[in-house]
Amino acid sequence: MNIPDLTDTALEQRLQSKLDNKTKPLGSLGRIEALALQLGLIQGSETPELLQPQLVVFAADHGLAARGVSAYPSDVTWQMVENFLAGGAAVSVLARQHCLALTVVDCGVAREIAPRAGLLSRRIGAGTADSLAGPAMTSDQCARAIANGQEIVGQLPGNALLLGEMGIGNTSAASLLLSRLTGYPLAECVGAGTGLDEAGVQRKREVLQQVLALHERAGTPLEALAAFGGFEIATMVGAVLQAAAQRRVIVADGFISTAAVLVAQRLAPHVTQRCVFSHRSGEYGHALMLRQLGPGAQEPARALLDLGLRLGEGSGAALAWPLLVSACALMREMASFESAGVSGPQSSPAV
Amino acid sequence: MNIPDLTDTALEQRLQSKLDNKTKPLGSLGRIEALALQLGLIQGSETPELLQPQLVVFAADHGLAARGVSAYPSDVTWQMVENFLAGGAAVSVLARQHCLALTVVDCGVAREIAPRAGLLSRRIGAGTADSLAGPAMTSDQCARAIANGQEIVGQLPGNALLLGEMGIGNTSAASLLLSRLTGYPLAECVGAGTGLDEAGVQRKREVLQQVLALHERAGTPLEALAAFGGFEIATMVGAVLQAAAQRRVIVADGFISTAAVLVAQRLAPHVTQRCVFSHRSGEYGHALMLRQLGPGAQEPARALLDLGLRLGEGSGAALAWPLLVSACALMREMASFESAGVSGPQSSPAV
Numbered sequence: 001m002n003i004p005d006l007t008d009t010a011l012e013q014r015l016q017s018k019l020d021n022k023t024k025p026l027g028s029l030g031r032i033e034a035l036a037l038q039l040g041l042i043q044g045s046e047t048p049e050l051l052q053p054q055l056v057v058f059a060a061d062h063g064l065a066a067r068g069v070s071a072y073p074s075d076v077t078w079q080m081v082e083n084f085l086a087g088g089a090a091v092s093v094l095a096r097q098h099c100l101a102l103t104v105v106d107c108g109v110a111r112e113i114a115p116r117a118g119l120l121s122r123r124i125g126a127g128t129a130d131s132l133a134g135p136a137m138t139s140d141q142c143a144r145a146i147a148n149g150q151e152i153v154g155q156l157p158g159n160a161l162l163l164g165e166m167g168i169g170n171t172s173a174a175s176l177l178l179s180r181l182t183g184y185p186l187a188e189c190v191g192a193g194t195g196l197d198e199a200g201v202q203r204k205r206e207v208l209q210q211v212l213a214l215h216e217r218a219g220t221p222l223e224a225l226a227a228f229g230g231f232e233i234a235t236m237v238g239a240v241l242q243a244a245a246q247r248r249v250i251v252a253d254g255f256i257s258t259a260a261v262l263v264a265q266r267l268a269p270h271v272t273q274r275c276v277f278s279h280r281s282g283e284y285g286h287a288l289m290l291r292q293l294g295p296g297a298q299e300p301a302r303a304l305l306d307l308g309l310r311l312g313e314g315s316g317a318a319l320a321w322p323l324l325v326s327a328c329a330l331m332r333e334m335a336s337f338e339s340a341g342v343s344g345p346q347s348s349p350a351v
Numbered sequence: 352m353n354i355p356d357l358t359d360t361a362l363e364q365r366l367q368s369k370l371d372n373k374t375k376p377l378g379s380l381g382r383i384e385a386l387a388l389q390l391g392l393i394q395g396s397e398t399p400e401l402l403q404p405q406l407v408v409f410a411a412d413h414g415l416a417a418r419g420v421s422a423y424p425s426d427v428t429w430q431m432v433e434n435f436l437a438g439g440a441a442v443s444v445l446a447r448q449h450c451l452a453l454t455v456v457d458c459g460v461a462r463e464i465a466p467r468a469g470l471l472s473r474r475i476g477a478g479t480a481d482s483l484a485g486p487a488m489t490s491d492q493c494a495r496a497i498a499n500g501q502e503i504v505g506q507l508p509g510n511a512l513l514l515g516e517m518g519i520g521n522t523s524a525a526s527l528l529l530s531r532l533t534g535y536p537l538a539e540c541v542g543a544g545t546g547l548d549e550a551g552v553q554r555k556r557e558v559l560q561q562v563l564a565l566h567e568r569a570g571t572p573l574e575a576l577a578a579f580g581g582f583e584i585a586t587m588v589g590a591v592l593q594a595a596a597q598r599r600v601i602v603a604d605g606f607i608s609t610a611a612v613l614v615a616q617r618l619a620p621h622v623t624q625r626c627v628f629s630h631r632s633g634e635y636g637h638a639l640m641l642r643q644l645g646p647g648a649q650e651p652a653r654a655l656l657d658l659g660l661r662l663g664e665g666s667g668a669a670l671a672w673p674l675l676v677s678a679c680a681l682m683r684e685m686a687s688f689e690s691a692g693v694s695g696p697q698s699s700p701a702v
Contacts, residue, residue, distance in 0.1 A: 023434055024441055025422070025545035030633055030659030032670070071376065071696045079693040083374055088686025090375055097673070097680050194376035195696060282381055306657060307674075308381025319383070322448070322673040323658075329448050335439025342430040345422045345546060 003244045003268040006041050015040040021336040025345075029330065031302065035276065036327040042249055042274050043159070048328045050249065052158025053321065055100040055314050056239065057084055057091060058149075060108040060231035061127030062169030063136065064211065069172045069204045071195045074127070077168050078111040080313075084166070085118055090311055091164055094318035100162060105152060107145060108231035122148040128229035131211045135218070136173070136229030142222060145231050149238025153246070160249040161239065162278075162321065163257035164314020167232045168194075171283060172208055174259035176228040178285050179212060181221060181266055182292055186212055189285040191255075194310075221266040236260035237267075244271045249324065253317040254281035254309065258289045265293060277303040278320035282310035354595045354619040357392050366391040372687040376696075380681065382653065386627065387678040393600055393625050394510070399679045401600065403509025404672065406451040406665050407590065408435055408442060409500075411459040411582035412478030413520030414487065415562065420523045420555045422546045425478070428519050429462040431664075435517070436469055441662055442515055445669035451513060456503060458496060459582035473499040479580040482562045486569075487524070487580030493573060496582050500589025504597070511600040512590065513629075513672065514608035515665020518583045519545075522634060523559055525610035527579040529636050530563060532572060532617055533643055537563055540636040542606075545661075572617040587611035588618075595622045600675065604668040605632035605660065609640045616644060628654040629671035633661035 015037045020026055027033060039048040059081050065074045083089040084104050087096070095102040105120045106113050110127040113119060124145050128136035137145070153161060171193035179186040190205045211228070218227035225234055237260045243250050244264070252258050252275055264271045272293050280286060280303040293301040304320045337344050366388045371377055378384060390399040410432050416425045434440040435455050438447070446453040456471045457464050461478040464470060475496050479487035488496070504512060522544035530537040541556045562579070569578035576585055588611045594601045595615070603609050603626055615622045623644050631637060631654040644652040655671045688695050 022441075023431065023439065024662050028545070028633075028660065028662040029441065029666070030661065032658060032660070073694055073697055076694050079691070080374065083686055083691045083693060086686070086691065088374065088684070088691050090373070090380065090681055090685055093680050093684045094677060096684075097677060194379070282379075304658070307383060307655070309379065309383070310381065311375050311379040315380070319674065319677055323670065326445060326448060326670055329444050330441055333439070333444045333447075334441055335434055335437070340430070340434045340437065340439050342434060343424055343427050346424055 001241050001245065001268050003270045005270050006273045008041060011044065012037065012041060014046055018046055022334040023337055023340050023342045032323065032327050032330065035324065036331045039249060039324065039327055040331065042247055047332050050160050050325060050328055053100050053160040053162060054156045054158050055091065055095050055102050055162040055164055055318060056152065057104045057164035057166055057314055058107050058232035058236045059104060059166040061110040062167055062173060062230045063128045063130035064132060064172055065169035066130060067132055067207050069207055070168050070193055071200065072168050074110055074168045077166055078109050078113060080166050081106065081109060081113050085116060089313060090315045091313035091318060094315055098318055098321050100318060100321065105235060107235040120152060122152065122235060124231045128231055131228055132207065132214065135227045137226050137231065139222065139226050142226040142234050145234035146238035149235040150242040153239045153242040160251065161243040162251040162314055162317040163236060163253050163260065164317065165232050165236065165256045165312055167230055170230055170232065170256050172204065173229045173233055174256045175285055176208055176212055177224055177259045177263060178289055180218065180224045181262055182288065184288050189288060191283040191285055221263050225263055233260050237263045240264040240271060241268060244268065244274045247274065250275045251317040251321065252277050253314045254279065254312050255283040255286045256312055258286060262289055262292060276324060277301050279303050279305035279307060279309050279316035282308045352592050352596065352619050354621045356621050357624045359392060362395065363388065363392060365397055369397055373685040374688055374691050374693045383674065383678050383681065386675065387682045390600060390675065390678055391682065393598055398683050401511050401676060401679055404451050404511040404513060405507045405509050406442065406446050406453050406513040406515055406669060407503065408455045408515035408517055408665055409458050409583035409587045410455060410517040412461040413518055413524060413581050414479050414481035415483060415523055416520035417481060418483055418558050420558055421519050421544055422551065423519050425461055425519045428517055429460050429464060431517050432457065432460060432464050436467060440664060441666045442664035442669060445666055449669055449672050451669060451672065456586060458586040471503060473503065473586060475582045479582055482579055483558065483565065486578045488577050488582065490573065490577050493577040493585050496585035497589035500586040501593040504590045504593040511602065512594040513602040513665055513668040514587060514604050514611065515668065516583050516587065516607045516663055518581055521581055521583065521607050523555065524580045524584055525607045526636055527559055527563055528575055528610045528614060529640055531569065531575045532613055533639065535639050540639060542634040542636055572614050576614055584611050588614045591615040591622060592619060595619065595625045598625065601626045602668040602672065603628050604665045605630065605663050606634040606637045607663055609637060613640055613643060627675060628652050630654050630656035630658060630660050630667035633659045
């Protein structure tokens with residue numbers, strides 16, 4: 001997929017100059033200014049504006065969950081989907097607070113969910129296969145999941161996509177993708193997920209080490225995605241690619257959604273120019289992912305919030321959302337020194 | 352002023368238990384959970400709610416500004432007050448975004464501001480005296496400013512106070528207060544303020560060292576406040592004390608407003624139980640202040656955002672505000688495992 005480079009030095013200079021002429025000390029809005037500049041570049045505009053933001057929660061089950069890699073049973077996936085739709089989950093509450101349209105996509109939950117408003121059924125299967133026994137999905141399933149993600153985003157209104165996910169076992173898939181696509185040792189990529197104790201993390205590491213070895217030949221991003229899963233991550237990869245192609249602002253959540261961004265970036269490097277990383281997850285491997293997704297080779301991506309969140313669902317993306325709205329509002333509405341009749345800095349302080 | 356201790360172990364346990372039964376992995380909302388717990392304790396309620404939040408910008412001028420301690424001329428104070436009232440400043444934009452009632456208080460701006468809606472005149476003088484020549488204010492002026500702050504907050508509706516300020520030269524007053532009240536060496540307490548270069552910071556350090564030496568006997572919190580100023584900080588101290596007495600949630604902004612909290616805490620230690628620190632300022636000394644204001648002697652206060660902000664005005668408090676709203680909404684609206692029919696963690700992971 002061809003995702004063009006958004007570099008536009010002339011626009012960047014105009015945006016920076018506009019920021020510098022706002023009534024505030026130079027650079028005093030810190031990373032909110034960098035965010036405003038990024039949003040301007042994504043939209044190709046000196047007056048960026050966020051319209052009809054869409055929070056999409058991609059849900060699916062993982063065959064590997066039966067191997068005891070999670071603190072919670074797989075049933076929690078469909079139970080939480082019901083909770084999202086009933087409005088009682090964290091992401092439901094936060095989406096209401098910030099007027100984010102919330103869509104849940106069944107990408108392959110083990111137990112089928114009854115159709116209703118707010119739910120899209122794009123099931124590839126009743127959960128992925130056990131990646132300790134073979135690939136989590138076939139390459140055809142993987143391609144269909146990606147196409148689903150593209151189609152879903154293509155149908156959604158607005159110019160911003162907030163990523164969310166649900167799937168018991170999906171920190172395992174994200175850890176495997178991270179290790180395979182970046183070369184970081186697996187042990188560093190594995191964390192407590194939803195809350196394993198130290199013995200549980202150790203067991204998870206051992207299982208994932210076996211999975212990684214079994215699929216040692218799955219080297220390309222798509223091969224790795226098919227080998228490790230899951231359906232929700234693959235669908236999210238398609239969503240990210242489509243959103244990037246349409247120059248939507250993409251707001252990543254935590255460890256799982258950032259894994260989808262990582263796969264998408266390996267397929268189309270300029271994807272990350274459209275990505276805002278909402279928070280630094282409490283899941284350790286997330287910091288390793290962010291190192292790979294920065295604007296330059298040496299510069300890690302910096303997340304907006306650092307609050308020890310490790311819930312997923314899109315909850316971190318929703319919590320950070322008002323900061324993006326602020327960046328646009330400041331860019332559009334703040335007065336300049338000239339328009340407000342405010343003096344600039346003294347050439348040298350009066351003595 | 353008697354500010355009672357809010358410690359309530361029974362309520363704290365009920366709040367923690369309520370959080371732990373929400374449909375999410377234990378602790379997975381990170382510091383948002385600690386925030387929800389704090390808001391519950393402040394309000395003495397398992398269902399905290401924020402009503403009619405008030406953002407108050409305290410403005411005044413500083414005689415010391417004539418000594419070249421700021422990158423901007425004193426005229427910027429009244430010009431920015433005009434900008435706040437006209438709706439063009441950063442804090443004006445952010446207050447609109449978050450439906451925060453915005454009040455500007457003229458605590459002693461050098462040039463008198465024409466009366467209008469949104470402005471309260473509580474002038475102690477046309478700026479403080481030059482603290483390099485004598486005390487910035489008399490003890491009577493200091494007492495009147497504190498009383499003004501108490502009276503203003505006492506008249507405001509709602510249960511939350513967001514602190515903002517404007518005053519060219521006020522990072523100098525805040526640095527002096529920090530050093531005197533905590534014993535940190537002055538050099539560590541002084542930063543670039545609105546944007547001094549390295550030579551400017553060095554000059555500011557030298558001037559402030561002389562001011563500190565001149566007032567070496569100003570040892571109590573009120574003596575230090577009178578010696579160093581400013582009128583806006585003293586008025587803010589009164590506002591913090593009144594808000595604390597009324598169990599309002601107090602949202603500190605950056606370096607200056609936290610200096611007011613520091614003075615208030617020295618007068619009434621339990622004030623900080625009511626304080627949420629919205630962000631860690633780019634002004635270096637702010638981290639030193641936060642070390643002094645934590646819940647325990649060994650534990651620094653942790654700010655919610657860390658975005659390199661150093662604007663003041665209450666802009667950081669306004670940017671962090673939606674996180675407080677989220678904490679309350681999650682506490683009130685999220686389903687429990689039982690009510691949503693979601694399974695809890697497995698006693699030991701299925702194998």
